[in-house]
Amino acid sequence: PDKGGIVPVVSVDGWSRILNDHPQMDGVEFVDSETMTKHAGKDVPEWIECVIYRKDRSKPTRVRERFAEVVRAAQPWKSHPARMLRHKVLIQCARVAFGFSGIFDEDEAQRIVHPEASTAKVKAQAAQAILTQPVEDAEFAETVDTATGEVIAAEGES
Numbered sequence: 001p002d003k004g005g006i007v008p009v010v011s012v013d014g015w016s017r018i019l020n021d022h023p024q025m026d027g028v029e030f031v032d033s034e035t036m037t038k039h040a041g042k043d044v045p046e047w048i049e050c051v052i053y054r055k056d057r058s059k060p061t062r063v064r065e066r067f068a069e070v071v072r073a074a075q076p077w078k079s080h081p082a083r084m085l086r087h088k089v090l091i092q093c094a095r096v097a098f099g100f101s102g103i104f105d106e107d108e109a110q111r112i113v114h115p116e117a118s119t120a121k122v123k124a125q126a127a128q129a130i131l132t133q134p135v136e137d138a139e140f141a142e143t144v145d146t147a148t149g150e151v152i153a154a155e156g157e158s
Helices: 012-021 075-079 081-098 106-113 115-131
Strands: 025-032 036-039 042-045 047-054 061-066 142-144 151-154
Touching (some): 025 081, 047 081, 061 081, 075 081
Antiparallel strands (some): 025 047, 036 042, 047 061, 142 151
């Protein structure tokens, strides 16, 4: 974009079509974390793993995405957080399993076109996701800078 180029954006439906049209595609599965987190009042798996099977490989490709690392402040993430996480992991697994590159989903394209704004937003969203998770074990409690999402100190550290 900085040199007059374009950023090709493909919706999750497009990614699904590309996968299903590939002659070596042999199936896809999703595995949800049993541990949940809260986001916008909804229970969301901490992570989702995508497993893609190819006809020409003896072992499947597995990719796991963590909610706190990919969540955004956009409306779809508020209304359908688990679905959005599933979309993210499908796209990443497709890239690894089939070597797709040069095409992006909308979130990625926005970060490419506006990297300076996106970096600050992503850090703030990550910090918010961390801060909204209940701490169940005081031994692992952390102090987080809400502006950067950076861990300042964990319990017991100086």
